[in-house]
Amino acid sequence: MIEIRNVSLRLDGKSILNNISLTLEPGKIYGLVGSNGSGKTMLMKCICGFVHPTEGEIKTDGRRVGKDVDYLPNAGIIIETPGFIPYYSGLQNLRLLAGIRRKVTDDQIRKALKITGLDPDSRLWVRKYSLGMRQRLGIAQAIMEQPDILILDEPMNGLDKHGVADIRELLMELKKQGKLILLASHNPADIELLCDEVYEMELGNIRNFS
Known part of the structure; x- marks a missing residue:
């Protein structure tokens, strides 16, 4: 389980994330939607421990990411282009x-x-x-x-229709195995077909879109 509590982030005097609270549970696929610059990728980076929030905390199994553990443990991550x-x-x-x-x-x-x-x-x-x-x-x-957790930012990027179908099938199988999956995608079909709950981000704010 991942608990996000009152997380805000400011960089160079600019508000990036605004008082975000979410609880993410195993065995579900969560979708993040929103335009470029809405805060999706930065929220994912905070969850993973790559960026530390200005306020609030992120916990996994009771441990605070960035304090009790440096990074989100037991997680497979795709954020931006893999190197x-x-x-x-x-x-x-x-x-x-x-x-x-x-x-x-x-x-x-x-x-x-x-x-x-x-x-x-x-x-x-x-x-x-x-x-x-x-x-x-x-x-x-x-x-x-x-890993028990997958954090995937636009995992279908560059895939043809057969590749997209293959990865969708894989994600559904991983969900059946009890994985917790957080998925950001600009493709409405990915979100509709895969996600149990959907959250929309805009200007650093989040709302349940399910």
Whole structure:
């Protein structure tokens, strides 16, 4: 569970988030909608612990993000364009990332690539990937450690219709497994088909749109 309590954020004298309170529970997909600059990405960064709110607090299982824990634990995250080493293959990139925490086996990495529609045996450098392939690799990176929480900012970016269908199916399966998923998307169909609850953001304010 993630509890967001009275979170506000000001940067350079500008109000970015205004007194936001939400409770996010396992086994649900939550949608965030709103125009560019509405605060969606910054809220996600605060939840993950990448940015610390000016006021309020964010807790997961009773622990305060940024205080009791530095970052949101047990979370797979896509915020903005995932960065990979261009002259490594997809498998090599994920192996390198997995080596940081040593939580997953090579078989689990290969499975994550297959689930997202990539060939783990491909030697193609990431620099030669299409935008859609890079996005699939980002999703594979987010799920490879089998996290309980997924924070996904525009995960369908660059995917063709078949890729979108594949990732929607994957997210629904992860929801059935009890994952907590927070999804931001500009595609109304993603929100309508996937989300149990929808929140709209505008100028740093949030309201339930379900």
